[in-house]
Amino acid sequence: MDPKGWRVELNDGHFIPVLGFGTATVEEVPKNKAMEITKVAIDAGFRHIDSAYFYKNEEEVGLAIRSKIEDGTVKREDIFYTSKLWLTFLRPELVQPALEKSLKDLQLDYVDLYIIHSPVALKPGEELFPQDKSGKAMYDTVDLRATWEAMEKCKDAGLTKSIGVSNFNRRQLEKILNKPGLKYKPVCNQVECHPYLNQSKLLDFCKSKDIVLVAYGALGTQRPKQWVDQSSPVLLEDPVLCAMAKKYERTPALIALRYQIQRGVVVLAKSINEKQMKENMQVFEFQLTSEDMKVLDGLNRNLRYLPVHICITIANLMLLRPSS
């Protein structure tokens, strides 16, 4: 942690801001909105921006970053940008070209962090969700250790400062960590994490290996209708979280974000609302007591809002859609 507590050191010596801005939006939000919201987020103080090839917004996010560099708000080195390797590119020979495509869309020379979006390989090709004639998702057989070696080469080529993973469980992480000839460990594992799914076991394991856990869905996710059971409890309406927000004269969102930072988790917060983006930056202005941290730990109920392998569900959902 740096003196201000805004960044933590990764196992490769680079630093990651502990609060990140999530750029994934639900289908109803037009992709071109990503430029506007990313600029607003940078103006609000966010320096860590999380995106992915899968979000189809890297051109817009890149435009926003470059425009904030051009107008003097930030320098490139002030921004920590994360992109993700989509699942149709897990074959080792496809890894670097996939990152190069993201860089071309972004019009940037490098990303700060490149992560494997999920450990499930899909058949390579143009489609994000390849399906066979009968509409079944087409998976690919790829050794994740070979994918990882290709990720290491991207780092060596200077296309990314750091490399990591997302949606990996302990076993999948161990597969990489125990790989003979491992050159670089993953710096992070980005997973769904919030008071209802606090990932304490995975967090302990990651800490023991000097891997940073990055939390997505930290505010309870955007609850997209296709993926999230709409009858599941709304995190930010939790009575304990709300009572604690009242006590600290903050909001439930801020309590949920602060909780992660105090337990050594890097936290992402998505918002398309300027007021809420600014509010989320207040996470550095207060501290939770250790008793209240324990109370928040007690909210865990292993409730996962999003399917862990999102691609599987989307592929299944696409089967249900009427063909046009």
Ligand SMILES: NC(=O)c1ccc[n+]([C@@H]2O[C@H](COP(=O)([O-])OP(=O)(O)OC[C@H]3O[C@@H](n4cnc5c(N)ncnc54)[C@H](OP(=O)(O)O)[C@@H]3O)[C@@H](O)[C@H]2O)c1
């Ligand atoms: N690696 C992966 O597989 C994966 C999966 C999912 C997400 N992610 C990443 O993680 C990011 C964040 O996760 P998420 O998209 O699930 O959403 P989230 O951060 O949990 O946010 C959920 C909702 O909280 C609302 N919100 C934000 N600030 C608030 C505040 N101060 N008060 C009240 N409500 C507030 C937002 O609504 P408004 O927009 O209306 O403010 C947003 O829709 C994504 O954008 C993406 O970058 C990664």
